[in-house]
Amino acid sequence: MxxxxxxxxGFCFGVKRAVNMAFAAAEQAGPICSLGPLIHSPQLVERLQGEGVRVVASVAEMTGDETVIIRSHGIRREEEQQLRQRQLPLVDATCPFVKKAQEYAGLLGEQGYTVVIVGEQEHPEVQGIVSYACSDSVYVVADVAGARQVPSGRRLGLVAQTTQAYENFRAIAMELLGRCKELRVFNTICDxxxxxxxxxxxxxxxxxxxxxxxxxxxxxxxxxxxxxxxxxxxxxxxxxxxxxxxxxxxxxxxxxxxxxxxxxxxxxxxxxxxxxxxxx
Ligand code: SF4
Missing domain, CATH: 3.40.1010.20 (4-hydroxy-3-methylbut-2-enyl diphosphate reductase, catalytic domain)
Incomplete structure (x- = not known):
């Protein structure tokens, strides 16, 4: 046969990078925890646990004497602020492509655009991007039907969850173009x-x-x-x-x-x- x-x-660039960073940190940095599982592989998470990397669900669960590793999908802005306030040592394994999406959302929010994110509402990466937009005017849309719910007549800024299909992103951009005076688009899809x-x-x-x-x-x-x-x-x-x-x-x-x-x-x-x- x-x-x-x-x-x-198998592993994409961002996941490979996060996993290598986690193993290296486990070897060098003493006790470690990750906020949420590092990646969606129970077997790898278990192997990391064997190396001393425990998974916690919130910043409150951290003991204070651990290095914190941030997963490839990134975390929410509030969580990052809490970590910095507690001055916990950080290993930021957020994929650089996800970081870009967070930064563009932040830039659009800062400049007064209504931020539209193409993606899955519940996905941790999307929740992270939403939080970095730092705006009350943020919409997550999954498809063209969702884009039709975005109020028209305003300045709109568009970014995507990195794993979105390009065709869907393009179709949403076209729909939004007819609903605003100005549309600023950052294609944050990773191939x-x-x-x-x-x-x-x-x-x-x-x-x-x-x-x-x-x-x-x-x-x-x-x-x-x-x-x-x-x-x-x-x-x-x-x-x-x-x-x-x-x-x-x-x-x-x-x-x-x-x-x-x-x-x-x-x-x-x-x-x-x-x-x-x-x-x-
Ligand atoms: S953005 Fe791309 S490279 Fe980065 S973790 Fe996601 S799929 Fe992997």
């Missing part, structure tokens, strides 16, 4: 997501089975799995090699593998090895 691994499967999705589409169309590896709580892995199953209905979303059911492979001549941006390399390797064993 032919096993084909997508070239971009890591689009690259993974395009490769997954191509791969899913050329194999008999598709495995998508990544946290069941990872939005980008779930999206990859949906994209693949629309093309190849025999797509399976797994978190680890132990979830592979040999029955899935019966009659397959080829299996494609991709993985979300927060899936560690060792988990991908274990999946490939398990497939090799099963098809010997």
């Amino acid at each position: 032919n096993i084909v691994l997508a070239r971009s499967a 890591a997501t689009a690259v993974r999705q395009n490769e997954a589409r191509e791969l899913a169309a050329s194999v008999d089975r598709m495995l998508v590896i990544g946290g069941h709580n990872s939005a980008n892995t779930n999206r990859l799995a949906r994209i693949c199953s629309d093309i190849q209905p025999r797509t399976f979303h797994i978190e680890t090699a132990s979830e592979i059911d040999p029955a899935w492979l019966v009659g397959a001549a080829s299996v494609g593998i991709t993985a979300g941006a927060s899936t560690p390399e060792w988990i991908i390797r274990e999946v490939v090895e398990k497939l090799q064993q099963l098809t010997k």
